[in-house]
Amino acid sequence: MKPTRAIKTADTIFAIVQELQRRDGAGVTELANELGLAKSTVYDHLATLEQAEYVVKEGSIYRLGLRFLDHGTYVKDQFGMEEIVSPVIEQLAEEVNEAVWFVVEEHGRAVFLYSAFGERAVQTHARIGRRSYLHHLAAGKAILAMLPEERIEEILYRHGLPEQTSGTITDLDTLFEELETIRESGIAYEQDETVPGVSSVAAPVLFEEEVVGAIMVVGPSSRINGERLRESLPELIQGATNEVELKLTYE
Numbered sequence: 001m002k003p004t005r006a007i008k009t010a011d012t013i014f015a016i017v018q019e020l021q022r023r024d025g026a027g028v029t030e031l032a033n034e035l036g037l038a039k040s041t042v043y044d045h046l047a048t049l050e051q052a053e054y055v056v057k058e059g060s061i062y063r064l065g066l067r068f069l070d071h072g073t074y075v076k077d078q079f080g081m082e083e084i085v086s087p088v089i090e091q092l093a094e095e096v097n098e099a100v101w102f103v104v105e106e107h108g109r110a111v112f113l114y115s116a117f118g119e120r121a122v123q124t125h126a127r128i129g130r131r132s133y134l135h136h137l138a139a140g141k142a143i144l145a146m147l148p149e150e151r152i153e154e155i156l157y158r159h160g161l162p163e164q165t166s167g168t169i170t171d172l173d174t175l176f177e178e179l180e181t182i183r184e185s186g187i188a189y190e191q192d193e194t195v196p197g198v199s200s201v202a203a204p205v206l207f208e209e210e211v212v213g214a215i216m217v218v219g220p221s222s223r224i225n226g227e228r229l230r231e232s233l234p235e236l237i238q239g240a241t242n243e244v245e246l247k248l249t250y251e
Helices: 005-023 028-035 039-051 067-079 082-096 138-145 149-159 172-185 226-250
Strands: 055-058 061-064 099-106 109-117 188-191 198-207 210-220
Touching: 005 028, 005 039, 005 061, 028 039, 039 055, 039 061, 067 082, 082 099, 082 109, 082 210, 082 226, 099 138, 109 138, 138 172, 138 188, 138 198, 138 210, 149 172, 198 226, 210 226
Parallel strands: none
Antiparallel strands: 055 061, 099 109, 099 210, 188 198, 198 210
């Protein structure tokens, strides 16, 4: 079906919004050059967004407005697992002294939903609401491994296996072999595949035989390695996922 004018207009608005976020604000000319649009088109869309209070103008620079925060907070609350997940990952973060994330899948992408930070946690580019590819994150691989094969193929066909670092898996056969290992062990690993010098360990959270997310511990590769990577962290993470699963079942 041929896209309608209304759909093209929506695509343009979303492209502008995404570019404003990527650039931490931008001017009309900058956006027009980046998106390949006429300056008048960009200006008209920005004026519409500003009138609706979705962007603010500071001199010649447009930035995303706090109106988006209302939507984001609403969606996060609607997910309905924060009261169950947050206490568990906060306890885990205190035990491991690293960053802990609860990650879910939406539209074939990993979404960072809840977080907790131990005393030695290192802040990476991750933030609540950030979207990422599944194949290079420990949490993403933990989720992928528990999805039906048809869904896995659909996700990989849509998003591919883009390289994030030299350690990222970009070969389908290699990824499928790793997913099979994750199914058997219940644990996923990632070493320098997303950011050089950063590693993570994750386990899936299952409810009524479906994966609803994954709990992931992230930290410097210098600390997340050896016995800690392969034994102590997996044991603690699986304890946390089991607790969440029990709470989802009985609360």
